[in-house]
Amino acid sequence: MRLNYNLCHKPKTTNLYSSQIGAVVFLCTLSYKLSSLPGIVSEYLSSSTLWFYLVLSVVDIVEFALLYFFFCDGSDERLRDKIPYKIGVAILFVFLSFKCIGFFALAVLFFTVELYVGISPIIIVSILIVPMLYLGLKGVNTLARTAEILAPIVLVIIVLNLVFLDCHLDFKRNLPVLALPLKDFALHSIKYGLWLGNFFPLLFVKVQKKKFPYVFTSVSITHIITIVAVMVGVAMYGDAMKILGNLLVEISGFNQLSTEIGRMEWTALFAVIVMGVIEISFLFFGLTECSVRLTRSKYPAIIVVAVVVVLLSSLLSSPQVLADLAHTAVVGGIMLGLSLALPIYFLVVKAVYRKKDKNSSLNEALTEDRL
Amino acid sequence: MTIVEFKNQISSAFHNSDDLFFREINTDYVQCVLSYLDGGSDKIVLEQDIISPLITARSAVSGDNLSDVIFYGEEIKPVPTDDCPARIAEGDVIVFFDGEGEGHLISIRKFDKRAIAEPPTSNVLKGPREGFIEEIKTNVTLIRRRLKTPSLTVKNLSVGKYSSTPVSVLYIDGIAVNHVVEEIIGRLNAIDIDGIIDSSYVASFIQGRRYCFFNQVGSSEKPDVVASKLLEGRVAIIVDGSPLVLTLPFVLFEDLQDGYDYYSNDWSSSLARFFRVMGSLLTVILPGAYVALQSHHYHLMPLKFLITLMSATNGIPFPPAIEMFFVLMLFEILNQASIRMPRLMGISLSIVGAIVLGDTAVKAGLISSPAVLVTALSAIGIFCVPDQVGALSILRFIFLCCSAVMGLFGIVILIVLLTAYLVSLSSYGAPYLAPYAPRINPDLKDGLIKSSTVNMSERPYSIPNQNRKRMSKDDD
Numbered sequence: 001m002r003l004n005y006n007l008c009h010k011p012k013t014t015n016l017y018s019s020q021i022g023a024v025v026f027l028c029t030l031s032y033k034l035s036s037l038p039g040i041v042s043e044y045l046s047s048s049t050l051w052f053y054l055v056l057s058v059v060d061i062v063e064f065a066l067l068y069f070f071f072c073d074g075s076d077e078r079l080r081d082k083i084p085y086k087i088g089v090a091i092l093f094v095f096l097s098f099k100c101i102g103f104f105a106l107a108v109l110f111f112t113v114e115l116y117v118g119i120s121p122i123i124i125v126s127i128l129i130v131p132m133l134y135l136g137l138k139g140v141n142t143l144a145r146t147a148e149i150l151a152p153i154v155l156v157i158i159v160l161n162l163v164f165l166d167c168h169l170d171f172k173r174n175l176p177v178l179a180l181p182l183k184d185f186a187l188h189s190i191k192y193g194l195w196l197g198n199f200f201p202l203l204f205v206k207v208q209k210k211k212f213p214y215v216f217t218s219v220s221i222t223h224i225i226t227i228v229a230v231m232v233g234v235a236m237y238g239d240a241m242k243i244l245g246n247l248l249v250e251i252s253g254f255n256q257l258s259t260e261i262g263r264m265e266w267t268a269l270f271a272v273i274v275m276g277v278i279e280i281s282f283l284f285f286g287l288t289e290c291s292v293r294l295t296r297s298k299y300p301a302i303i304v305v306a307v308v309v310v311l312l313s314s315l316l317s318s319p320q321v322l323a324d325l326a327h328t329a330v331v332g333g334i335m336l337g338l339s340l341a342l343p344i345y346f347l348v349v350k351a352v353y354r355k356k357d358k359n360s361s362l363n364e365a366l367t368e369d370r371l
Numbered sequence: 372m373t374i375v376e377f378k379n380q381i382s383s384a385f386h387n388s389d390d391l392f393f394r395e396i397n398t399d400y401v402q403c404v405l406s407y408l409d410g411g412s413d414k415i416v417l418e419q420d421i422i423s424p425l426i427t428a429r430s431a432v433s434g435d436n437l438s439d440v441i442f443y444g445e446e447i448k449p450v451p452t453d454d455c456p457a458r459i460a461e462g463d464v465i466v467f468f469d470g471e472g473e474g475h476l477i478s479i480r481k482f483d484k485r486a487i488a489e490p491p492t493s494n495v496l497k498g499p500r501e502g503f504i505e506e507i508k509t510n511v512t513l514i515r516r517r518l519k520t521p522s523l524t525v526k527n528l529s530v531g532k533y534s535s536t537p538v539s540v541l542y543i544d545g546i547a548v549n550h551v552v553e554e555i556i557g558r559l560n561a562i563d564i565d566g567i568i569d570s571s572y573v574a575s576f577i578q579g580r581r582y583c584f585f586n587q588v589g590s591s592e593k594p595d596v597v598a599s600k601l602l603e604g605r606v607a608i609i610v611d612g613s614p615l616v617l618t619l620p621f622v623l624f625e626d627l628q629d630g631y632d633y634y635s636n637d638w639s640s641s642l643a644r645f646f647r648v649m650g651s652l653l654t655v656i657l658p659g660a661y662v663a664l665q666s667h668h669y670h671l672m673p674l675k676f677l678i679t680l681m682s683a684t685n686g687i688p689f690p691p692a693i694e695m696f697f698v699l700m701l702f703e704i705l706n707q708a709s710i711r712m713p714r715l716m717g718i719s720l721s722i723v724g725a726i727v728l729g730d731t732a733v734k735a736g737l738i739s740s741p742a743v744l745v746t747a748l749s750a751i752g753i754f755c756v757p758d759q760v761g762a763l764s765i766l767r768f769i770f771l772c773c774s775a776v777m778g779l780f781g782i783v784i785l786i787v788l789l790t791a792y793l794v795s796l797s798s799y800g801a802p803y804l805a806p807y808a809p810r811i812n813p814d815l816k817d818g819l820i821k822s823s824t825v826n827m828s829e830r831p832y833s834i835p836n837q838n839r840k841r842m843s844k845d846d847d
Binding site: 017019020111115116123127128130131134135138141142143145146148149150210258259260261262263265266269270273274277278 | 667668670671672673676777778779780781783784786787788790791792794795802804807808809810812
């Protein structure tokens with residue numbers, strides 16, 4: 001079979017099975033939400049972390065549901081040449097670029113600060129960039145199939161780490177619900193908009209449904225795991241959770257099997273790295289599809305990645321600068337707003353053009369009748 | 372053309388080769404010459420059924436009534452004199468009558484061939500023991516014996532400019548997809564090479580991606596395996612001179628299946644498949660993981676194990692990566708030597724390998740015993756999937772290099788990359804990692820956990836085929 005390595009081509013929509021979408025959703029939802037975010041959130045929200053996650057899950061589900069309506073209904077096939085749709089895609093390109101940079105910086109931070117202390121970021125960046133480019137440029141089919149293989153392994157790892165947890169848990173640490181006044185809680189919560197909008201690349205795929213409701217099951221399992229993991233995390237660490245670099249890795253440290261077969265952090269490390277790579281690759285795929293729709297070329301997306309590499313490896317002394325920037329009130333607020341507004345915008349554009357198409361076909365039919 | 376001119380033409384085409392024979396018959400009724408290569412034809416048949424009737428003929432014989440005289444079962448085809456050298460080179464006999472413009476082909480090829488025996492690479496505890504041999508017609512017959520249907524179609528081709536190797540493409544009409552058959556035949560016809568020595572030559576021309584170190588074409592030496600693959604809608608390619616029959620389309624999981632799985636209990640087959648997967652994973656990841664844990668993440672190991680390991684590796688002059696690389700290289704060299712060494716000398720090689728190299732090197736403190744143990748486990752595991760030995764061996768070294776530099780991070784990144792690469796492969800419409808990526812639920816019945824043959828009422832969805840129904844469902 002010949003492969004097309006062209007970076008310039010017409011936009012196309014790839015068909016994915018619902019099981020594949022389920023696998024992608026599972027990996028992309030859990031990846032950054034259960035690694036770096038709990039520590040960051042806990043610093044400001046303390047015992048309200050769990051409740052923040054509940055709100056975050058609701059927003060995430062609503063956003064996914066909006067996108068689901070979009071890609072279940074024939075994706076963007078009839079909208080590609082429409083100016084309003086292109087404006088939306090341009091905004092999405094900026095959104096995904098920033099998300100890509102932010103998540104990449106967080107991944108580099110994790111490796112340079114937590115895993116390999118003192119290692120030069122350029123080494124991590126140059127290694128992480130390879131699977132990201134490969135998966136992103138190969139397309140969503142390869143990415144979804146990879147997720148399909150790896151998602152069950154990651155699920156088993158996370159579930160086993162939770163099941164074999166051997167630690168004193170004080171669930172009262174999740175109380176009070178509002179450690180801060182409601183207004184402050186809301187203002188702080190807005191900061192974390194970067195962690196929303198993971199599924200925008202699904203705008204460019206079409207779903208082939210299977211009998212089993214894979215997408216629904218995946219979304220349910222994912223959010224249940226997220227909530228349980230955060231609840232357990234707060235119960236384990238309380239206010240000390242703010243010092244955690246990666247919640248999943250820390251939870252796996254208290255595994256009953258650790259004394260028998262070695263520290264089980266490596267299982268969580270596997271899950272975290274796999275999820276992180278899939279997530280940034282998925283975002284990069286979204287970037288490439290945006291740029292193909294806007295310019296018929298993948299080069300703009302590649303330029304963004306090049307900028308990421310330069311920023312993270314040479315211009316900045318530490319990726320921490322980027323990561324901190326990602327959860328300021330302004331950036332977070334904009335990201336939150338866009339992650340909710342964009343799906344609605346795309347649905348409205350689709351509905352308007354569908355109505356126009358219907359009207360024009362009706363008019364044509366009437367004209368033919370009169371003639 | 373006269374007989375002399377014909378003889379001159381053939382002789383000059385063969386550059387007066389000494390094994391080119393001419394047998395001239397010059398009686399009152401017959402003036403002809405038979406031309407053939409020594410050792411290529413059945414001499415007894417030639418003398419009794421061809422030459423004898425021609426010599427004893429009591430009426431005029433020519434190309435037109437040749438079939439009325441000699442004892443030959445097939446249609447005697449006229450061959451233009453320009454094509455005669457090629458036909459003779461293939462082992463056929465050409466009869467040329469004086470004054471005629473073309474020769475007549477009689478195919479009584481008889482090459483020495485070995486007997487049908489159990490293939491050394493695929494032994495089974497239970498099940499058929501027949502194996503293919505190097506002779507193409509025998510191999511086709513072995514499959515026909517198992518699939519007695521007129522739907523089993525054979526298309527014969529000739530590949531190779533100098534070798535003119537006969538190649539047969541087999542498929543079951545009504546099950547195999549036509550466009551797959553056409554594409555395979557098209558690719559075979561497009562092969563432009565001087566000679567085809569073995570089926571692996573053909574495999575490299577018809578595989579999907581050229582620079583891939585994974586098998587992209589299935590191969591088997593067992594007729595029962597090939598017959599079952601044909602029944603699933605695959606296409607078989609038999610190459611003369613090779614006991615390995617190729618099958619397409621191919622998915623990776625085929626290499627984890629074994630003929631014996633279908634002749635034994637489903638539970639034990641599932642367990643065997645699980646251990647095959649574990650064996651191949653051990654082969655690829657274990658040396659790398661050992662180096663990663665020892666060099667980068669020793670804190671992840673259980674304390675007792677770490678103490679034992681430290682005491683065993685204490686004093687080794689090389690870093691873990693170099694040590695492991697050295698032991699693996701040693702194993703690969705011993706492996707290559709043992710394959711090529713005469714059998715009688717194999718015992719001495721075992722002694723040299725195990726005692727002199729292994730034991731002495733450990734005692735001398737050059738390599739540690741855990742490194743030898745890890746390599747031994749990895750070496751045993753590789754033979755759980757014998758058809759992917761080459762790929763697994765290469766991957767083992769790649770994983771080792773990555774883990775030496777980046778530890779577990781490198782291994783995980785490589786696993787993701789490898790998975791992505793494998794899922795992107797496909798073979799004539801069959802995804803390489805099917806039925807797992809994309810997940811094809813009906814095909815999981817013959818996956819890692821094997822279901823009973825009774826439950827496999829449909830042909831695999833992973834393989835393109837025209838007719839999904841394998842058996843009528845019995846609801847009782």
